[in-house]
Structure formats: structure tokens, C-alpha cells
Amino acid sequence: MIDVACGTGLTFALIDDQIGPDGHLVGIDLSPDTLSRARERVAANAWRNVTLIESAIEDAAIPEVADAAVFVLTHDVMRSPEALGNVLAHVRPGGHIAAAGGKRAPTWVIPANLYLRYAMNRYTTTMEGFDRPWRMLDALLPDLRVELLLLGGAYVAWGTTATDG
Numbered sequence: 001m002i003d004v005a006c007g008t009g010l011t012f013a014l015i016d017d018q019i020g021p022d023g024h025l026v027g028i029d030l031s032p033d034t035l036s037r038a039r040e041r042v043a044a045n046a047w048r049n050v051t052l053i054e055s056a057i058e059d060a061a062i063p064e065v066a067d068a069a070v071f072v073l074t075h076d077v078m079r080s081p082e083a084l085g086n087v088l089a090h091v092r093p094g095g096h097i098a099a100a101g102g103k104r105a106p107t108w109v110i111p112a113n114l115y116l117r118y119a120m121n122r123y124t125t126t127m128e129g130f131d132r133p134w135r136m137l138d139a140l141l142p143d144l145r146v147e148l149l150l151l152g153g154a155y156v157a158w159g160t161t162a163t164d165g
């Protein structure tokens with residue numbers, strides 16, 4: 001499983017529960033500080049099945065073809081065709097893709113949009129495409145499904161990679 005832009009590894013415990021000790025988790029992030037906190041988390045939990053890669057997703061030398069990839073709170077990556085292309089090239093045909101994050105809420109949900117603007121300023125470089133953050137992924141997967149959460153201020157999306165080459 002590839003944890004795309006894994007940050008400090010907040011999702012690792014959940015992923016590790018799913019993949020078990022025989023599964024392999026590859027976490028990738030470009031921030032050295034953030035990744036060093038992920039490294040500490042891996043050491044503290046004695047996870048031996050985690051590989052961390054410090055790199056932009058666009059250029060990451062992903063060491064395997066995975067069964068699945070997750071994108072959590074990573075709008076910048078969701079807006080990068082090069083990053084999405086590199087990840088999907090390293091997920092097997094018919095592999096699982098899931099993404100989750102914030103999105104622009106309907107205009108009437110003023111508090112949600114104010115909070116999202118604050119959060120996005122901290123964590124992403126662009127609000128571009130924030131009304132449908134999954135749009136580029138949708139163009140690359142044959143069966144992407146999307147569910148809106150929190151009055152339309154967040155989403156989860158999931159699908160599989162193409163099986164016909």
C-alpha cells in the first residue's frame with residue numbers, strides 16, 4: 001500500500017491494521033521534518049513493514065507495484081498530473097485507490113468555508129480545483145465514486161485502476 005504524501009504517518013496505524021505484518025506500506029513525503037516524525041512513529045511502534053521515501057511524489061522512485069494507494073488531505077498532489085501518474089503507474093491493474101480531504105463547501109456553509117480557507121493556507125499551495133479535488137483522479141480511473149461529507153466540506157473518493165492496459 002502506498003500512503004501518498006504521508007506526512008507524519010497519522011494513517012499508518014489504520015493501514016497497518018488492514019495490511020497486517022505481511023503487507024508492506026510505502027510512505028512518501030517531500031518534507032524532511034515531517035518525514036522524520038513519521039520515522040519516529042514507525043520506530044515507536046516497531047513496524048518493520050514500512051518504507052519511508054523522502055521525495056516529491058512526482059519524482060519518487062517507488063520501489064514496488066502496490067495493491068493500493070491512499071491520498072489523505074493532500075490537495076496539492078491531487079492537482080498534479082505528474083504525481084498522480086507516478087502513483088498510478090505503481091499500483092497494479094485492478095488495484096484500489098482511495099482519496100479523502102477537504103473541498104469547497106456550498107456557499108451557504110460559511111463557517112465551513114472559513115475554516116477550510118484557514119486550514120488550506122497552512123497545508124496546501126493552491127485552492128485551485130478545490131470545488132472538485134478528485135477531478136484529475138476521475139479522469140484516470142474507470143470507476144471513481146465520490147461521497148460528500150460534512151455538509152459538502154469534505155469528500156471521500158474510491159475506485160480501481162484500469163485492468164485493460
Ligand SMILES: C[S@@+](CC[C@H](N)C(=O)[O-])C[C@H]1O[C@@H](n2cnc3c(N)ncnc32)[C@H](O)[C@@H]1O
Nearest residue numbers: 005006007010029030031056057072073076123
Ligand atoms: C496536510 S498534510 C497530510 C499528511 C497526511 N496524509 C495525513 O493525513 O496526516 C499534506 C502533506 O503533503 C505533503 N506534500 C505536498 N505536496 C507534496 C508532493 N508534491 N510530494 C510529496 N509530498 C507532498 C506535505 O509535505 C504534507 O506532509
